[in-house]
Amino acid sequence: MSDATNQHPGINLAHARPQDSRHAEVTVFGFWTFLMSDAILFALLFATYATMVNRTAGGPSGSELFDITNAFVETVVLLVSSFTFGMGAVALKEGRQRAVMLWLGVTMVLGLGFVGLELREFTGLIGEGATAQTSGFLSSFFVLLSTHGLHVLVGCLWIAVMLVQIASFGLSRQVRSRILRLALFWHFLDLVWIVIFTVVYLPAVAS
Amino acid sequence: MSGPWEGELGGHRVVQPASEAQRERRSYIWGLGSALVLTGAAFGLAVFKLLAGPALLAAIGVLALVQIAVQFRFFLHIDLSRSKREDLQLILFTGLLVLIMVGGSLWIMSSLDQRMMGG
Numbered sequence: 619m620s621d622a623t624n625q626h627p628g629i630n631l632a633h634a635r636p637q638d639s640r641h642a643e644v645t646v647f648g649f650w651t652f653l654m655s656d657a658i659l660f661a662l663l664f665a666t667y668a669t670m671v672n673r674t675a676g677g678p679s680g681s682e683l684f685d686i687t688n689a690f691v692e693t694v695v696l697l698v699s700s701f702t703f704g705m706g707a708v709a710l711k712e713g714r715q716r717a718v719m720l721w722l723g724v725t726m727v728l729g730l731g732f733v734g735l736e737l738r739e740f741t742g743l744i745g746e747g748a749t750a751q752t753s754g755f756l757s758s759f760f761v762l763l764s765t766h767g768l769h770v771l772v773g774c775l776w777i778a779v780m781l782v783q784i785a786s787f788g789l790s791r792q793v794r795s796r797i798l799r800l801a802l803f804w805h806f807l808d809l810v811w812i813v814i815f816t817v818v819y820l821p822a823v824a825s
Numbered sequence: 826m827s828g829p830w831e832g833e834l835g836g837h838r839v840v841q842p843a844s845e846a847q848r849e850r851r852s853y854i855w856g857l858g859s860a861l862v863l864t865g866a867a868f869g870l871a872v873f874k875l876l877a878g879p880a881l882l883a884a885i886g887v888l889a890l891v892q893i894a895v896q897f898r899f900f901l902h903i904d905l906s907r908s909k910r911e912d913l914q915l916i917l918f919t920g921l922l923v924l925i926m927v928g929g930s931l932w933i934m935s936s937l938d939q940r941m942m943g944g
Contacts, residue, residue: 661927686868686872805900
């Protein structure tokens with residue numbers, strides 16, 4: 619039994635299920651390490667974008683291309699999905715299996731909706747002739763945005779896998795631990811999105 | 826909402842006090858509310874052109890940093906308490922690496938840009 623002051627950080631279930639804490643301490647810290655290396659990947663994509671943002675090579679600039687309403691809707695969808703996952707984590711703490719599956723399902727639908735909005739934006743841009751080959755600015759834009767979008771898509775796939783696992787194994791110790799790591803991953807994607815709308819969309823719409 | 830949950834799960838007897846889950850639920854609701862306000866403020870400043878130029882960039886930058894801190898606190902449950910120290914140190918160290926690499930890259934590239942373009 620670990621004492622209360624020595625519980626592992628992040629979202630932990632130690633209070634509800636003391637037998638979880640030792641397992642969680644190792645795996646959750648390892649997962650945080652992965653998330654932070656992923657954060658460095660995104661940070662360097664942001665640095666690339668920032669150096670490329672004025673290199674439009676005679677092509678269209680961000681202020682001519684970006685649809686701020688679409689970006690705002692994407693922001694709200696992703697933020698609400700982060701919240702619904704949180705509700706799922708609370709239900710997990712209470713051991714309500716049906717509620718966990720419901721909230722995870724809602725989160726997955728919102729995640730797929732986000733990816734759909736992003737794909738619609740991409741096809742719109744490409745239709746206007748603003749492809750990744752047009753300029754350094756658009757190359758770095760598509761790389762940054764699609765790397766994030768791909769992360770969201772992988773998150774949706776992970777949710778689907780967890781829904782199958784909950785249905786077949788119930789809320790077993792391993793399933794609970796995996797859902798908590800998935801929660802960290804999902805909240806992390808919303809953090810990256812905050813930086814995306816701050817660095818990519820807002821300066822473009824204001825200029 | 827739901828009362829205390831008590832029962833058998835995976836062979837373990839589990840008692841979950843309602844207050845704990847209630848407190849967490851409230852934490853997520855607070856997180857959502859403050860994140861919506863901060864997002865709305867950032868978009869509002871830019872879209873309605875309430876500020877311009879460097880002042881706008883500084884303002885939305887600060888709003889983004891505050892929102893990141895808010896989400897760490899309410900969604901990821903990272904705070905200054907002793908039990909979260911290890912994770913916080915990992916996050917802050919990553920922040921330092923990002924600052925050095927991103928800040929350094931931007932510095933070098935903008936300096937190069939000025940020399941090459943004569944700007």
